[in-house]
Amino acid sequence: MAKIVSSKNISKKDVIVKKAAVLFRKKGFAATSMRELAETIGVEASSLYNHIGSKGELLQLICFKIANDFSIHLSEIEKKPNSIVQKLENIIRFHINMMQDHYDEVYVANHEWRQLEDPFISNFLQQRKFYETRLTELVNQGIKKKELRPIDSSVVVLTILSAVRGVEFWYRHKKTSDRKQLENNMVSHLLYGLIKI
Amino acid sequence: MAKIVSSKNISKKDVIVKKAAVLFRKKGFAATSMRELAETIGVEASSLYNHIGSKGELLQLICFKIANDFSIHLSEIEKKPNSIVQKLENIIRFHINMMQDHYDEVYVANHEWRQLEDPFISNFLQQRKFYETRLTELVNQGIKKKELRPIDSSVVVLTILSAVRGVEFWYRHKKTSDRKQLENNMVSHLLYGLIKI
DNA sequence: CCTACCGATCGGTAGG
C-alpha cells in the first residue's frame, strides 16, 4: 500500500465547517437548515452527524476560531517595540485583511454569535470584552504619550472596530476596486481624519 | 356616546410591531416565533393575525420605517445652505441619535433585512444604495471645495456608516456613560482623526 | 380574542 501523501490536509469536517460558514453568512444561522447544508456538500443530512455533533457545534467552531486569531495577533503586536500609532495601524490593517481573506467566517462571528448556546455565548463575550480592554489600554497609552488626541479611549476603540467591520459591505457593489486602496484610505481616515487643515 | 379622546393614539398593531422589534433584535428574526411574540403581548399566537398579515410583514414595517426616516432627514440636510463639513457632522449626529432613540428598530433594520422576502429585499437594498450614493456625492463636493482631504469618497461613506452602527455596542457595557459624550467623541474622531499633530 | 388544528419542516437518532 502506498502511503497517502496529500499537500492539502483537509478533512471532511473542515469542508462541512467551511460550507456552513458560507450558508450562515448568506442566510443566518437560524434560517439555515442542516438539510440545506448537506445538499451543498452532496450527502444526506443524517450523514453530517458522522463528522460533527450538532448544528450548534458548527457555529462554535467558526466563532472561536476567529476570536482566537484576533487574540493571537494582538498578543504579537503588544510585544513589539513600535509606537502606539504604528501598533494601531497594524491592528486596523489586520482587521481589514481578516475581513477580506476570511469573509464568511468573520461575518458569521460578528453577526451570529448571539445564536451560540449558553456556556459558549458568555465565553465568547468575555473574550471579546478582553480584546476590547487591551485595545483601550493601547489607546490610553497613546494619549498619555501625546501621540494621540485626547478622545475618550472607549469611543475610539468602538469607532475603529465598527469601521473595520464595514469592510463586509465593500465587495457587495465594488468588486473591481483594489483591496489595498480600501485599506489605505480607511487607515488614513481613521488616523488622520477627514477635514483639511 | 362620548367621543373617544386619547392623547396616545397607539393601535394594537403598533404594540405588536414594537414588541416584535425588541424580540427580533434580541434573538434574530428567524429564531423568534410568533408564539413567543404573542406571549410577551399576552394573547394567543393566532390572535396576532387579526392585526397583521404575516410574520414577514412585521419585519417589513420595521425596516422600511427606518429607511424612510433616514431618507427624509438626508433630504432636509441637502436643502440647507451649510458647509459640507456641517452637513456631514449633522448626518453623523443624526445616525448616532437614531441608534440611541430607536435602538431596537435600527438594529433590526441593520441586521435582519436579509430575512426580507423577495420584492422587499431588493427594494430595501435599492433604497440603501441610493442613500449611500447621495452621501458619496456630498463627500465628493467637500473634496472639490477643499473642505475635506482627498480620501476615496466611497471609503469615507463606508467608514462613517460603519462607525455609527457601532453605537449599538455602547449600552451593552457602558450604561452609565453620557450619550452626548459618546456622540461628541465619535464626531471628533471621524472628522479630525486620532493623531496629534 | 380563543380553541383546535393543519401541513411543513426542523434537528437529530436508530440501525444497517
Add this chain to the structure above:
DNA sequence: CCTACCGATCGGTAGG
C-alpha cells in the same frame, strides 16, 4: 454513507 423515522415546533387558518 444511506433509508426510515422520531418528537417538537413552526407559521398560519377555520370557525365561532
